[in-house]
Amino acid sequence: MKKLMTMTRQFRDDENGAAMVEYSILIGIIAVAAITAIVGIGAYVTHQFATLCTTLKANSGTVISAC
Numbered sequence: 001m002k003k004l005m006t007m008t009r010q011f012r013d014d015e016n017g018a019a020m021v022e023y024s025i026l027i028g029i030i031a032v033a034a035i036t037a038i039v040g041i042g043a044y045v046t047h048q049f050a051t052l053c054t055t056l057k058a059n060s061g062t063v064i065s066a067c
Helices: 002-013 016-059
Strands: none
Touching: none
16 A cells, blocks of 8 residues: 555656646747748748749740749
8 A cells, every 4th residue: 555655646746747748839839930930931932033033024025934
């Protein structure tokens, strides 16, 4: 019975699981922030490339194959 009570106290006082949950939440927040930044940068670059292609097509008489 004493051994069972000792194991119960150790289980109750163990904080490894709580730390793991905290780190998991932190990793999730960092992942969402990174994905948001990558999507935002991708949209910006796509817009800039489209603007460049439009400007090049308007200012030249030749067909630009990359756009």
